[in-house]
Each structure stands twice: as C-alpha cells, then as structure tokens.
Amino acid sequence: MIGDSRQLKIKDVFSTSLLSCDESTSLYDALVKMRQHNVSSIFVTHRGGIVGIWTESDCVKLDLKHIHLSQLPIKQVMTSPVHDILLDKTLSEATIKLHQLGIRHLLVKDYNNEPSGVVSLSDIVRNQGLDHYLHFRPIEDHFDSDVSVLDSRQCVSEAIEVMRHKRATAVLVYHEQLKEYGIITQRDIAYAILEPHWQQQCWELASFPMLSMTPDESLFDAYRKMTAKSIRHLVVRDKSTSQVVGLLALKNVLTEIETAYCSELENVLAQRDIALRKSEKNLYLANRIIDASLDGIMITRSSGEIIQINPAFSALTGYQDYEVIGKKPSILSSGMHDEDYYNSMWAALKEKGVWQGEICNKKKTGDIYVEWLTIIEINDPYSDEVLYAAIFSDITERKNAEEKIARLAYFDELTGLPNRRLFYDRLSMALASAHRDQHKISVMFIDLDRFKEVNDTLGHSAGDKLLMQVSERIKSILKEGDTLARLGGDEFVVLLTEVADMDSVVSFADKLLLQFNKSFNLGNISVAATASLGASMYPDDGSDSESLLKHADVAMYRSKELGRNSFQMYKASMNARSLERLSMQSRFQSALENGEFELYFQPLKCLVSGRITSLECLLRWHDPNLGMISPAQFIPLAEELGLIVKLDEWVIDRACAQLAHWQKMNIDVRHLAINVSAQHLTQGDLVNSLHNALSKYELEGNQIELELTEGCFISNFQCAKDVLSSVKKMGVSIALDDFGTGYSALSYLTKLPIDILKIDPSFIAKIPDEYGNSEIVSAIVAMAKALKLHVVAEGVEKQEQMRFLQKLGCHAMQGYLYCKPLSQAAWCEFYQAEKLIS
Numbered sequence: 001m002i003g004d005s006r007q008l009k010i011k012d013v014f015s016t017s018l019l020s021c022d023e024s025t026s027l028y029d030a031l032v033k034m035r036q037h038n039v040s041s042i043f044v045t046h047r048g049g050i051v052g053i054w055t056e057s058d059c060v061k062l063d064l065k066h067i068h069l070s071q072l073p074i075k076q077v078m079t080s081p082v083h084d085i086l087l088d089k090t091l092s093e094a095t096i097k098l099h100q101l102g103i104r105h106l107l108v109k110d111y112n113n114e115p116s117g118v119v120s121l122s123d124i125v126r127n128q129g130l131d132h133y134l135h136f137r138p139i140e141d142h143f144d145s146d147v148s149v150l151d152s153r154q155c156v157s158e159a160i161e162v163m164r165h166k167r168a169t170a171v172l173v174y175h176e177q178l179k180e181y182g183i184i185t186q187r188d189i190a191y192a193i194l195e196p197h198w199q200q201q202c203w204e205l206a207s208f209p210m211l212s213m214t215p216d217e218s219l220f221d222a223y224r225k226m227t228a229k230s231i232r233h234l235v236v237r238d239k240s241t242s243q244v245v246g247l248l249a250l251k252n253v254l255t256e257i258e259t260a261y262c263s264e265l266e267n268v269l270a271q272r273d274i275a276l277r278k279s280e281k282n283l284y285l286a287n288r289i290i291d292a293s294l295d296g297i298m299i300t301r302s303s304g305e306i307i308q309i310n311p312a313f314s315a316l317t318g319y320q321d322y323e324v325i326g327k328k329p330s331i332l333s334s335g336m337h338d339e340d341y342y343n344s345m346w347a348a349l350k351e352k353g354v355w356q357g358e359i360c361n362k363k364k365t366g367d368i369y370v371e372w373l374t375i376i377e378i379n380d381p382y383s384d385e386v387l388y389a390a391i392f393s394d395i396t397e398r399k400n401a402e403e404k405i406a407r408l409a410y411f412d413e414l415t416g417l418p419n420r421r422l423f424y425d426r427l428s429m430a431l432a433s434a435h436r437d438q439h440k441i442s443v444m445f446i447d448l449d450r451f452k453e454v455n456d457t458l459g460h461s462a463g464d465k466l467l468m469q470v471s472e473r474i475k476s477i478l479k480e481g482d483t484l485a486r487l488g489g490d491e492f493v494v495l496l497t498e499v500a501d502m503d504s505v506v507s508f509a510d511k512l513l514l515q516f517n518k519s520f521n522l523g524n525i526s527v528a529a530t531a532s533l534g535a536s537m538y539p540d541d542g543s544d545s546e547s548l549l550k551h552a553d554v555a556m557y558r559s560k561e562l563g564r565n566s567f568q569m570y571k572a573s574m575n576a577r578s579l580e581r582l583s584m585q586s587r588f589q590s591a592l593e594n595g596e597f598e599l600y601f602q603p604l605k606c607l608v609s610g611r612i613t614s615l616e617c618l619l620r621w622h623d624p625n626l627g628m629i630s631p632a633q634f635i636p637l638a639e640e641l642g643l644i645v646k647l648d649e650w651v652i653d654r655a656c657a658q659l660a661h662w663q664k665m666n667i668d669v670r671h672l673a674i675n676v677s678a679q680h681l682t683q684g685d686l687v688n689s690l691h692n693a694l695s696k697y698e699l700e701g702n703q704i705e706l707e708l709t710e711g712c713f714i715s716n717f718q719c720a721k722d723v724l725s726s727v728k729k730m731g732v733s734i735a736l737d738d739f740g741t742g743y744s745a746l747s748y749l750t751k752l753p754i755d756i757l758k759i760d761p762s763f764i765a766k767i768p769d770e771y772g773n774s775e776i777v778s779a780i781v782a783m784a785k786a787l788k789l790h791v792v793a794e795g796v797e798k799q800e801q802m803r804f805l806q807k808l809g810c811h812a813m814q815g816y817l818y819c820k821p822l823s824q825a826a827w828c829e830f831y832q833a834e835k836l837i838s
C-alpha cells in the first residue's frame with residue numbers, strides 16, 4: 001500500500017483553508033475565529049509573514065485562573081517557528097519531517113514559496129489507505145484505561161486542571177442520578193472559555209450520551225463509527241459487566257495508524273536505501289565495464305540525443321565526449337546507407353528491442369570504417385524513458401582481411417593476376433562457349449628462362465619486381481576476353497579465347513616474345529630476361545582443361561630444350577619426349593647403383609706453351625634405353641630430386657681414383673678439374689668428401705681444381721666462403737665457371753679465394769664480332785689478370801678465337817678446337833698422341 005501511495009504529493013491532500021491572525025490578536029478573538037471556521041489551528045502573522053501557530057491542544061496548557069483571554073495576545077502562547085513544506089513534496093517526505101520535528105501540522109507553501117494551506121499528520125494518514133492496519137488490532141491494546149472521571153457537579157475549571165495535569169485530550173463526566181457518562185474534550189474547553197460564565201458544572205459542558213464499544217472490538221470498527229458520527233471519542237465498556245473501563249480517542253486510532261505507517265515507511269525507505277546502494281554499486285560496476293570495454297559504447301535517448309560514450313568510442317571514432325554529448329548519432333554517418341537501411345533498423349529495434357549488423361560510419365578524420373554494431377533498447381525502470389545503447393567494434397581490418405582472403409582465393413597476391421583456380425574457372429567457361437559456338441581457343445604456357453638465377457643472384461625482391469613487370473608487359477598485349485594468370489613461381493599462362501587458327505596463336509607468341517626485347521629495370525640494375533612459350537589449341541590438342549594445359553606445358557618444355565627464348569606449338573610427338581622426361585626421373589634414382597654414369601675428360605690447353613694444363617671431368621649418363629643423356633639435362637634434374645650431392649660425391653671419388661690410376665700409369669695430369677654443384681656447398685660435406693677421396697687415393701690437394709658457378713655463393717655466401725676456405729687449406733684450387741653470365745660476380749672475385757676464371761662459352765662463341773662481345777672478353781681477361789687470376793676461355797671452336805685470346809694474353813683455352821670431352825680410354829690415346837708431338 002505504501003508502495004502505491006507514497007508518490008502522492010502534498011498538493012493532493014492538504015487543506016487550503018488557511019486561517020491566520022496577526023500576532024497582536026487576543027487569544028479570545030483567535031478562538032472565536034477558529035470556532036467560526038471550525039478548524040483546529042490558526043497561524044499567527046507578523047507584517048504579513050507567518051511567525052507562529054496555535055492549535056486547540058495548546059488550550060489546555062493555559063492557566064485560565066490567572067489569565068484573561070481577551071487580554072492575552074496570541075503571540076505569547078503561539079508555537080514558533082512554523083515548519084513548512086512545498087506542495088510538490090511527497091507524503092513520505094512530509095511524514096518524515098513531522099516525525100523528526102515531533103509536530104502534527106506543516107504550513108504548505110506553493111511554488112512561489114507563498115503559504116497556501118496546511119497539512120496535518122491526520123490528513124496524510126487518512127490518505128494512505130491504511131485501514132487494513134486497524135482490522136486486526138483490538139481496542140483493548142489502545143484505549144486509555146487511566147481516564148479521569150469527574151463528577152457531573154464539578155466545575156469545568158477542574159476538568160481543565162485535570163486535563164492539563166494529565167496531558168489528556170478529554171475527561172469523562174459521570175452523572176450519578178442519570179447513570180450516564182458524558183465527555184469534555186480540548187475543543188469543548190477551547191470554545192467554552194470564550195463564554196463569560198464558562199466556570200459552570202461539568203455536566204453543562206459535557207456531551208452525552210456517549211457511544212460505547214467493548215475492548216475486543218477492532219480499532220477499524222471504532223474508527224468507522226467515529227468518522228461516521230463525526231465524533232472523536234468512545235467509551236470502552238467491559239463486555240460482560242458493561243462497566244466503563246476507559247476512553248478511546250480518535251487520536252489513539254490515528255496514532256496507531258501513524259505508527260504503523262511510519263514504521264512501514266521506514267521499512268520502505270530502508271529497503272529503498274539498500275536498493276539505492278545496490279543500484280549505485282551496479283551503476284558503478286556498469287560504468288566501470290562501459291569504460292573498460294574495448295568496444296565503443298554510445299547511449300542515446302529515444303530522441304537520438306547522445307548522453308554517454310566510453311573511451312573506446314573516442315579511440316575508435318576520434319570524437320571526445322564533449323564533442324558528441326547532446327548531439328545526434330548522425331554525426332558519425334558516412335552517407336553510405338539509404339533511408340531504407342535505417343528504417344529497417346528501427347523497425348527491428350521496435351519489434352525485438354535489439355538490432356545487429358554491419359554499418360559504415362565516418363570517423364572525425366573523415367575516414368570511413370566498417371563497424372559491427374549492436375543496438376539494445378533499454379527501458380528505464382524509474383521513468384518512462386527509453387534509452388538505446390549502441391555497442392560497436394571496428395571491423396574494417398577484419399573486412400579487409402576477409403576481402404583479401406577472398407581475393408587470395410582467386411588472385412595472385414604479387415601480380416594481382418588471376419591464380420590457378422580462377423584460370424581453371426575461366427578456361428572451363430571458355431571451353432563451354434567454344435564447344436557451343438564451334439570456335440577455337442588456345443592455352444599458352446610462359447616460363448621465364450633462368451628466373452632462378454635472378455632470384456638467387458639479385459634476391460627475391462628483384463625477382464618479384466621482374467615478375468610484376470613481366471605480367472604488366474604481357475597484360476598490355478592481351479585482347480579483351482583473354483586471361484593472363486600466374487600459376488606460381490615464374491609460370492604464367494594465357495587463355496586466348498578468340499583464335500581463328502594456329503597462325504593467330506603464333507603471331508601472339510611472337511608479340512609476346514618481343515615484350516622481352518627490352519631489358520627490365522629492377523631498381524639499381526637492369527636485366528635482360530627471356531621466356532619459353534608453349535601453346536595448345538582447342539579442339540585440336542585437347543577437349544578439356546587438363547589436356548590443353550598439359551599439352552601447352554609439354555610444348556613449353558620443348559621450347560626450353562630447344563634453347564629457350566622461343567615458342568613451340570604443341571605437336572603430338574612432343575608427348576613422347578615428355579614421357580621420356582618423366583621416365584628419366586624415375587630411372588635416374590637407380591642409375592647410380594647400376595653404374596650408368598661415366599666420367600669423360602676434356603683437356604685445357606695453355607695458350608702460351610701449348611701444353612695441357614689440366615683436365616676437366618664431365619659426367620655422362622648412359623641410359624640403356626635412352627642412350628647418352630647430356631649433363632645439361634640431368635644435372636638440374638638431380639638437383640631437383642635432391643640427388644646431386646650423392647652424384648657429386650660419386651664424381652669426386654671416381655675422379656680421384658682415376659687420377660691415382662693415371663699416376664701409376666705415368667700419365668701426367670697435373671690438375672684434375674671437378675664440377676661441384678651449388679647445393680653441395682650448403683647441404684653436403686664437401687670438405688669431408690674431398691678429404692676422404694684425397695687420402696683414400698693418396699693424392700695431394702693441389703692436384704685438384706673445383707669448378708663452381710656463381711650460384712654457389714648466392715644463397716649462402718658465408719657458408720660458401722667457409723667451405724671454400726677449408727678447401728683452399730687442403731691446397732685445392734677454385735675455378736669460377738661460366739663467368740660473365742651471372743650478375744654480380746665482380747664482388748665475389750675479391751671476397752672469395754678464387755684462383756681461376758672460366759669465361760662462359762657464349763662470349764667466346766661470338767668472337768670476333770662487331771657487337772662488343774670481344775670487348776667484354778678483353779675486359780674480363782684484363783680484369784682477371786689485374787686480380788692475378790688464371791683465365792681460361794671455354795668453348796673455343798675456331799682458330800681465330802684462339803688467336804684473339806692469345807693476343808689478349810688469356811692463359812688457357814678449352815674447346816672442341818683442341819679436344820672434345822673424351823672417355824677414359826679415348827683420353828689415354830689422346831694423351832699418348834700429344835706426348836709424341838710434344
């Protein structure tokens with residue numbers, strides 16, 4: 001009940017009849033006024049302002065024997081100061097105030113702080129609907145059993161005396177003859193003293209007959225009876241004897257209600273305090289959580305006005321609280337969503353009280369970001385207000401990552417070209433349409449020549465640059481509808497969707513090869529690159545994606561075999577070669593054990609003395625089915641299959657065995673040159689292999705030369721340097737093979753323990769010519785001599801080349817002009833013949 005009515009305000013219950021008199025008014029006049037207006041109190045004013053109050057109950061405090069009411073100014077007996085309350089205060093607040101001050105009346109002031117009425121505790125209690133408190137309470141616990149009973153013939157002044165003495169609000173008067181009880185109350189006294197002959201017999205002033213009740217009856221019935229009859233007292237009679245045992249005053253009933261009401265109110269307030277403390281704690285926790293949240297949080301009114309944000313909001317949007325509080329969330333609008341978007345958001349919010357989704361918003365910087373937003377409707381339990389909490393996180397990075405993943409699924413990250421998957425999709429679509437419309441399409445494989453060298457010598461970022469530039473150049477010659485894709489590494493593939501015949505494919509290939517005519521600028525250095533191309537056509541070379549790609553690949557390999565930088569159209573015969581290649585791979589593994597490898601030897605001739613300076617070991621593979629296989633074919637294969645170290649070790653062992661054997665036969669080979677693969681420097685134990693072979697065949701280290709290419713030093717320079725230093729300590733010489741084809745050889749010449757420089761045959765083959773190759777050779781020879789290196793020219797096939805090299809002062813030559821690589825037996829014959837000549 002209290003819960004329901006405690007929100008009633010003073011304005012709902014107070015009495016507007018505000019009776020007042022000036023402080024100089026005599027108590028007599030004031031009492032007359034009170035009686036005229038039938039009220040129990042009067043306010044006392046001074047210069048228009050209320051300064052005190054006088055109530056009926058103050059009447060019995062008066063010593064009527066010694067005072068004259070008409071001469072007594074009310075100012076002297078009034079109670080002061082007067083406590084007041086504003087009319088918009090609640091009954092609970094008024095009750096607390098009355099209780100704290102121990103008074104029963106409060107002056108009610110209006111919004112302008114002007115007196116506008118009075119409210120008594122009774123007014124408040126009556127309006128609390130607290131009747132239920134009285135139901136179960138019997139009169140017996142609440143009536144006044146110590147009531148004074150006066151004889152009907154006693155004087156009223158005696159009654160006043162008794163009341164003042166006992167602080168009673170009434171006394172009973174008994175009439176002996178009538179056997180009747182009457183009552184005199186404070187109010188009766190207040191009005192009686194106005195009369196000149198008020199000192200009469202009590203019975204004259206008493207009211208009778210009196211209503212009576214028994215002690216077991218309820219206070220509620222007593223209260224009802226009194227309010228119905230507008231009386232303030234009842235006599236209480238014993239149920240069996242009907243003897244008067246006491247007096248029940250309305251005041252007792254009201255006090256009971258007031259006490260119950262106040263204690264309940266205290267209870268409610270205590271609970272409210274607990275709830276308040278709890279909610280304060282919850283609020284504190286909620287604010288801490290909001291502040292600590294990594295998600296941005298914004299709380300708005302239903303009008304959209306922002307009332308709270310958290311630090312993450314500022315971090316994510318760039319707006320501080322003073323910049324957004326009081327503003328609308330539209331401050332973040334990116335303008336990227338139309339009205340329908342927001343309408344459906346609000347519809348969902350209204351229906352379910354929550355909305356979630358992605359939304360593009362704008363930061364203070366103007367940057368657009370994507371956020372994952374949750375909006376929750378919050379109904380404030382203490383008001384009708386609806387609030388909205390927007391909780392969001394910036395998912396721009398996640399979105400970008402998702403897009404990137406989606407892109408990576410179909411596009412090559414480096415070049416941005418379609419990847420293998422997308423290419424297959426496009427190829428199968430192109431095939432379907434070619435089949436339907438009966439037209440031809442072509443697939444062209446593109447593989448960069450010696451790309452690995454660019455990567456190894458110049459580093460991966462240079463390799464990446466080359467791939468990007470190559471892709472740009474090829475893209476520039478594509479027609480609309482054609483697709484260029486990167487399948488991985490240096491492998492590209494083109495899908496030509498509209499090819500009339502083979503000639504159009506060939507002319508595209510020519511155009512493509514032309515793109516490689518100009519060198520590629522890789523930052524500090526510009527390099528020349530070439531590509532090997534192979535193409536197949538639908539429907540001639542295959543009717544499905546797989547066979548078309550396989551055949552284009554076979555054709556591309558054929559281009560490589562034919563010397564690179566060229567184009568081959570697929571022919572059925574190529575398949576046989578590719579099968580050969582496959583079988584070679586499987587055959588290779590067992591070739592070592594089956595003794596299918598053999599060492600050939602090619603002598604190097606001194607260009608001054610004409611004598612043999614050394615002998616290079618060159619490996620040969622005699623496959624029983626395929627015949628002789630060139631090392632140019634199987635060495636890269638052995639490297640690919642991880643067999644090269646094993647093969648090199650076999651060569652070192654055999655070469656040393658051979659040298660030891662010749663020594664015994666008096667065949668004078670001063671130096672034996674052995675080729676070593678780049679992988680051997682980093683993966684195998686070259687020093688150990690050499691050491692074992694030298695000691696096994698009792699050879700000196702200075703009888704051996706190791707031939708290495710630049711690639712050996714690129715991948716792991718320090719490791720290569722350490723290995724070569726150890727090798728050098730054994731007395732072994734180091735030759736740098738194929739010099740001039742690499743990219744940065746010059747720096748190695750000074751940093752590594754190199755003794756011999758072998759000029760690549762490609763330079764020698766073009767001597768003499770008018771394009772500057774002779775100058776390159778001249779420069780290499782001059783530089784090598786300046787560095788005190790031994791220079792050897794490889795691939796010398798012509799007399800004029802030899803003469804040219806002699807003139808330059810090149811130390812030695814190797815080539816068909818002098819001698820082709822020979823088998824062991826053939827070399828022995830050659831040696832003997834040479835010996836005879838010399």
Ligand SMILES: Nc1nc2c(ncn2[C@@H]2O[C@@H]3COP(=O)(O)O[C@H]4[C@@H](O)[C@H](n5cnc6c(=O)[nH]c(N)nc65)O[C@@H]4COP(=O)(O)O[C@H]3[C@H]2O)c(=O)[nH]1
Nearest residue numbers: 618619631632635651675676677795796797814815816821
């Ligand atoms: N056109 C022409 N060619 C000439 C002439 N004179 C010599 N040649 C060839 O030039 C190559 C010289 O060997 P390389 O530069 O070390 O180049 C070698 C070497 O790098 C590698 N190789 C050969 N044997 C071995 C080996 O036992 N182990 C390793 N790791 N690599 C080897 O295979 C490459 C090719 O060897 P081959 O085919 O034997 O080819 C040999 C040789 O037969 C000439 O006047 N004209």
